Amino acid sequence: MSGETLTIGVLPLGRPTFDVAFAEEMLAGMMADLRASGHRLIGPEKLLMDADATQAAMTDIKAEKPDRILILQVTFTDAALTCRIADTFPQPLAIWAVPEPRLGGRLRLNAFCGLNLASHALGLRNRLFSWRYAAPHTSGIEALLTEEPMVCPLISQITDADPEYGGALLDGLRGRTIARIGAHPDGFDTCAYDSGRLADLTGMTVTGFELADLFDRARAAPEAAATGLKTELSANLAGLDQVDQTELDRSLRLKLALDGMKAEGGFDAFAIRCWPETFTEYGGAVCGPASMLGEGRVPCACEADVYGAATQLLLQAASDQPVFLVDLVDLDPSDDTGVVWHCGQAPMSMADPDAVARATIHTNRKMPLLFEFPLKPGPVTFVRLSQARGQQSLIIARGEMLKRDMAFTGTSGVVRFDRPAEEVLTRIIDSGLEHHMALAYGDHLGALESFAAAAGLPVIHL
Secondary structure (H helix, E strand, C coil), rough: CCCCCCEEEEECCCCCCHHHHHHHHHHHHHHHHHHCCEEEECCCCCCCCCCHHHHHHHHHHHHHCCCEEEEEECCCCCCCHHHHHHHHHHCCEEEECCCCCCCCCCCCCCCCHHHHHHHHEEEEEEEEEEEECCCCCCCCCHHHHCCCCCCCCCCCEEECCCCHHHHHHHHHCCCCEEEEEEECCCCHHCCCCCCCHHHHHCCCEEECCCCHHHHHHHHCCHHHHHHHHHHHCCCCEECHHHHHHHHHHHHHHHHHHHHHHHHHHCCCCECCCCCCHHHHHHHCCCCHHHHHHHCCCCCCHHHCHHHHHHHHHHHHHHHHHCCEEEEEEEEEECCCCCEEECCCCHHHHHEECCCCCEEEECCCCCCEEEEEEEEECCEEEEEEEEEHHHHCCCEEEEEEEECCCCCCCCCCEEECCCCHHHHHHHHHHCCCCCCCCEEEEEECHHHHHHHHHHCCCCEEEE
């Protein structure tokens, strides 16, 4: 199609909970690049912030009979609208997501995570797409408008590791129980699960609860217990008195409620629909409580990610230490590093000892309690029980957490993977992997490969 002028339907996706002014600045740069390509562009040149606006834009674009569709992933969005776009337009599909500078402040866009969710959801639907993760004015963007989407096979292999130790790990997981509180958010196909399939693989069982059950328990928690928990925290966490005290009390009561559920049900891990309802309906964050529970070897997975909780239990058993369920929010080939982050819920033992751990608020919802510190340097292992493209596999990666300034607020760390960052980026998106991975310090590759052999799982090495 070289030299041919195409009609490109452009759909810029964003969310008002992120930095809209910065997103609009990035969008202006992206649109300037697209106009310079010489192709005919149709669609809005403003952020589409909700389903109604996106549907209206899709209707207008469809009437113009575009040759191709380009989604601009300007901020994080879930995959629901991306899938609706893919279902509406049979034309070749591409996604362009933008990175953001690591300035130590909030994640202003978090577009990589949106691209990650989209790649997983589209992979489950066998929908091909092209993609770029690049800033405006990056060379090569124009090729995204003309290239054909390609089939990228899962880069998996059957491990030849000795399954004996892995068999012991697998036996140790059997009978473990996960409490799922609330359903995973719409558009988070990465967090969907089938309880029978999980039980067949790991022997773990899942018990479901409504969010209202958690909130009612939290409201009923004794005031003295919440006060005591605050006093206990203040020994290792600065700034507790500088956040809203009513919201802090609500957040601490979530920890007490989860403790009560564990004591009554004997649960080994939780998978919690953390947002938006903990903020909009209850009025306090569960991130800090998740950090405390993780430190106590009771993993908590965000967004009701049951396979994420199961993965945490696996890595906790393999490493014999607390684990952290992370989002990979940036990969920078020029620096050959990535950034792992998740709000403010890393276990306190993962804090850089040279930093001061502080109490903070959720960057989008502006409520406590979250923890804030950079992750300590040292070797790390990542793992995920994956269902990418509907096939169960084990994702494994190793790297070195670097001693760097905090990339983004909350709990985050800069990591250099064993494989070059550009290859890690390509493997994650082309394979349609989930956006959550469990992290533990140390090298646990051998144990995890042995587990994969015992469980009959192919391995994808990032």
